[in-house]
Structures are given as C-alpha cells and as structure tokens.
Amino acid sequence: MPYELLLTDSTLIKDIKLELESEKKFVKPIYQDGRYKVIRTTITEDDHPLLAKQKSYLLRKYTAGRLCDKNDENNIVGFTRSFLKARNVANFEELISHLPIRYTVYTPLLLFNNSKEKSFNHIKWREFFQLVGLPVKDEYCKQMLSKVFVKLKLTHVAINMPIIEADVMRRPFNIYPLYGELVSPALDVRAEELWDSPTETDFQSTLWCHTIQNGIHQYWAPMFTMFSRGNIKEKKRILDKFQDIEGNDVVDMYAGIGYFTLCYLKRNARKVYCFEINPWSVEALRKGLDANAIDPQRCKIYNESNENCTARIREAVTRKMRIRHINLGLLPTSKPSWPLALEVIRLQYSTSSMNIVSLHIHENVHIIHLQDDSFITKTLNALKAIDKDMCYEAKHLERIKTFAPDIWHICLDVDVKCLELSSLVPLT
Numbered sequence: 555m556p557y558e559l560l561l562t563d564s565t566l567i568k569d570i571k572l573e574l575e576s577e578k579k580f581v582k583p584i585y586q587d588g589r590y591k592v593i594r595t596t597i598t599e600d601d602h603p604l605l606a607k608q609k610s611y612l613l614r615k616y617t618a619g620r621l622c623d624k625n626d627e628n629n630i631v632g633f634t635r636s637f638l639k640a641r642n643v644a645n646f647e648e649l650i651s652h653l654p655i656r657y658t659v660y661t662p663l664l665l666f667n668n669s670k671e672k673s674f675n676h677i678k679w680r681e682f683f684q685l686v687g688l689p690v691k692d693e694y695c696k697q698m699l700s701k702v703f704v705k706l707k708l709t710h711v712a713i714n715m716p717i718i719e720a721d722v723m724r725r726p727f728n729i730y731p732l733y734g735e736l737v738s739p740a741l742d743v744r745a746e747e748l749w750d751s752p753t754e755t756d757f758q759s760t761l762w763c764h765t766i767q768n769g770i771h772q773y774w775a776p777m778f779t780m781f782s783r784g785n786i787k788e789k790k791r792i793l794d795k796f797q798d799i800e801g802n803d804v805v806d807m808y809a810g811i812g813y814f815t816l817c818y819l820k821r822n823a824r825k826v827y828c829f830e831i832n833p834w835s836v837e838a839l840r841k842g843l844d845a846n847a848i849d850p851q852r853c854k855i856y857n858e859s860n861e862n863c864t865a866r867i868r869e870a871v872t873r874k875m876r877i878r879h880i881n882l883g884l885l886p887t888s889k890p891s892w893p894l895a896l897e898v899i900r901l902q903y904s905t906s907s908m909n910i911v912s913l914h915i916h917e918n919v920h921i922i923h924l925q926d927d928s929f930i931t932k933t934l935n936a937l938k939a940i941d942k943d944m945c946y947e948a949k950h951l952e953r954i955k956t957f958a959p960d961i962w963h964i965c966l967d968v969d970v971k972c973l974e975l976s977s978l979v980p981l982t
C-alpha cells in the first residue's frame with residue numbers, strides 16, 4: 555500500500571508537493587482529514603529517501619480511493635483494537651478513543667505526541683497499563699513496533715512532553731519513556747554533573763536518535779536535548795537562498811545540535827564558529843559532523859556562552875576574517891546576544907574587507923506586530939541603539955512556523971554595513 559503524508563503546517567505543502575511532483579510520486583488531490591492536510595503519494599517503500607528526508611509530517615498507508623480501514627492491523631488503531639480484543643479488555647473502545655495517533659519517527663525511537671484527550675498518559679491508559687502490568691505493556695509496544703512500523707527498525711517508544719519555557723537550554727525534562735530505556739539506569743538523571751559535564755561513558759549510556767532532513771544527518775539524545783522538526787523550512791532556506799556562504803565564515807550563536815551549522819557547512823562555508831552551553835548538544839553536533847563527513851576543522855565548537863564570542867573569535871582567527879552570516883537562534887528571543895553579534899562585526903571591520911554581514915534573528919512575534927511591520931521597525935531601532943556606527947537594512951522576514959495561536963516563530967534577516975570605516979573605533 556502506498557503512503558500518504560499528514561501535515562498540520564500547511565506552509566510546507568508547496569515544497570513537499572513540488573518535490574513529489576519532480577519524482578512523479580504525487581497523487582492528486584490534496585485533501586483535508588480533521589486537522590490534517592493530506593498529500594497522497596505513490597511511494598510504497600518504508601525507507602524511500604523522499605520519506606526519510608523530512609519528518610515534518612505523519613505517515614499513513616492508504617488503499618486507492620479510500621482511507622485505511624480502521625480495523626487494519628497495519629495502523630495503530632486497528633492493531634490496538636485487535637490487541638485489546640484478544641485480551642478481552644472490557645473498555646477497549648474507551649481506550650481507543652484516547653489512543654494517540656500523532657507520532658514522529660526518530661530512528662530508533664517512536665515518539666508519540668501528547669494531547670489532553672489522546673495520550674498514553676491519559677488516565678484511562680495509565681490505569682490500563684497499571685492493571686495489566688509491565689509484561690503486557692511491553693508486549694503491546696513491542697508488537698506495535700513490529701506490526702505497524704515494519705522495516706523501520708524501531709526499538710523504543712516514548713511520549714513527547716512540552717519543553718519547559720524557563721529552561722534556557724531547552725532540555726526535554728519531560729520526555730516520558732514507555733518502552734525501552736532512554737538512559738541506562740546507572741545514570742542519575744537528576745545529578746547536575748550529568749547535565750553539566752557528562753563523561754564519554756555517560757554519552758554511551760543513552761539513546762541517540764537520528765534523522766535526515768534535506769539530506770543532512772542529525773543526531774541528538776532525546777533525554778538531554780530538544781529537537782524541533784519545524785525548523786526544516788529554515789534549514790532549507792539556508793541551503794537554497796542564503797547568499798555568499800561558500801568560502802566565507804559563519805557564527806552560530808545558540809548552535810544546539812547544529813540544525814543550522816550543518817546547513818552552512820553543507821553550503822561550503824569556510825568555517826563555522828559555534829557557541830553552545832549544553833554539552834549534550836555539543837556531542838550531538840560532533841556526531842552530526844561525523845555522519846555528514848564534514849571535516850571537524852571547519853567547525854570550531856565552543857561549549858561556552860555566546861558572551862565569549864568576541865574574545866574567542868579574536869584568538870581563533872589567524873587568517874583574514876570572512877564572517878558573512880551570524881545566526882541568532884533562540885526562542886522566544888535572541889535579543890541578549892544582539893550586542894555580541896554587533897561586537898563581532900565591529901571586530902571584523904577593523905581587520906577585514908568584508909563589508910556586509912547578515913544577521914538572522916529568530917524571535918517569537920505576535921501576528922499584529924508582523925502585519926503592521928512594527929517588529930521590523932523595533933528591531934532595527936534596537937540595533938541602532940546598540941551600535942549607531944553601522945547601518946541596518948531588513949532584507950527579509952521568514953515566517954517559520956506558528957508557535958502558539960497568533961504567535962509566529964520568525965527569522966528576520968538584517969544586513970549590517972559599516973557607515974564609514976574611519977568612524978569606527980577599533981575594539982581593544
């Protein structure tokens with residue numbers, strides 16, 4: 555049976571459709587199913603590169619002309635129904651009504667979404683698992699992986715929970731394992747040293763997930779770092795649209811597991827300077843470099859705060875600086891690092907002929923401030939207030955994804971130029 559793709563972010567439809575059409579795998583028409591836009595394909599292979607490339611959608615098999623039969627053992631609902639019936643579970647329809655059907659595959663992990671009504675964390679499912687005990691719960695997950703996700707080589711099941719906003723490292727404290735160990739029981743996940751200064755043994759004692767987006771391999775440890783599928787659109791923009799990456803340098807503040815760093819390197823940046831405070835993300839970035847066969851010499855990673863960037867870049871740059879892009883990727887705002895980015899630009903102007911640097915400012919912005927352009931005006935004024943000797947031009951505002959109702963995660967591209975070289979007081 556071929557696959558269809560279920561999307562909640564309709565801004566992705568155009569690109570996905572174009573890609574499928576170019577491979578003659580698109581089936582008309584795109585239709586609505588509940589909250590999903592559904593795109594049908596003629597792809598039947600589980601490991602087809604087009605499906606492996608992006609995970610910004612759910613996958614479902616369909617038979618020509620109609621949706622998959624709900625009782626079909628090949629889908630989660632059908633499988634669960636027959637599993638529960640075979641065990642004479644009295645309230646199985648009630649459990650089915652709270653069954654989560656939204657999930658993401660991050661090999662080897664199957665990660666279920668968590669909603670109030672549909673979740674394995676729903677009281678009805680928690681009571682059921684408690685009643686039947688661990689062996690049945692394990693058997694249920696094991697069979698689901700082997701029957702519904704044939705060939706995907708999945709070994710773990712967990713529930714995704716929201717990231718805690720207040721945690722600056724965006725750590726997934728609330729990921730909830732259902733089947734398989736995400737970390738070895740020997741690790742004390744509450745110990746501060748494990749988060750602040752993990753050892754090689756710690757790195758080997760946890761599960762690492764892998765996904766390929768836009769042809770780029772990415773790794774992360776779901777217990778220790780977040781991963782955001784929604785950034786796929788921005789990654790593609792770096793790969794397709796950004797000017798002058800090739801042969802130039804990039805600074806990636808808040809580098810994380812390298813969502814953006816790896817794209818800049820794929821686009822042949824000469825060197826990317828990364829600043830990231832979470833050692834688990836740094837390890838993930840190293841794995842990403844290795845998996846993409848990128849020379850680690852081209853990526854200088856500082857497991858430190860952005861605050862050190864001017865000093866670090868000054869001591870690292872032995873050849874002429876050619877910083878052309880500075881990425882500022884923290885939500886809800888990257889504002890604390892704007893002065894640091896401008897300091898780096900100032901440092902560069904005093905030693906190099908590169909006369910234009912693009913800032914890529916990520917921020918969560920209310921739709922009202924996008925519609926009346928006040929976000930752009932405010933940002934340009936704020937930059938001017940930080941360093942009046944530069945001129946700032948907003949080149950593009952990309953709406954990446956909705957973060958909450960009426961709140962957009964955006965990226966504003968601002969070109970920074972020096973007004974007059976002689977007017978700049980060199981940094982000491």
Ligand SMILES: C[S@@+](CC[C@H](N)C(=O)[O-])C[C@H]1O[C@@H](n2cnc3c(N)ncnc32)[C@H](O)[C@@H]1O
Pocket residue numbers: 722723724780807808809810811812813814829830831832835858859860861883884885
């Ligand atoms: C939204 S995530 C980054 C997304 C990223 N581009 C990626 O690939 O994961 C923000 C990252 O910024 C890091 N961070 C937060 N404050 C920082 C700071 N002052 N200096 C450096 N990194 C910081 C966090 O640890 C987190 O990994």
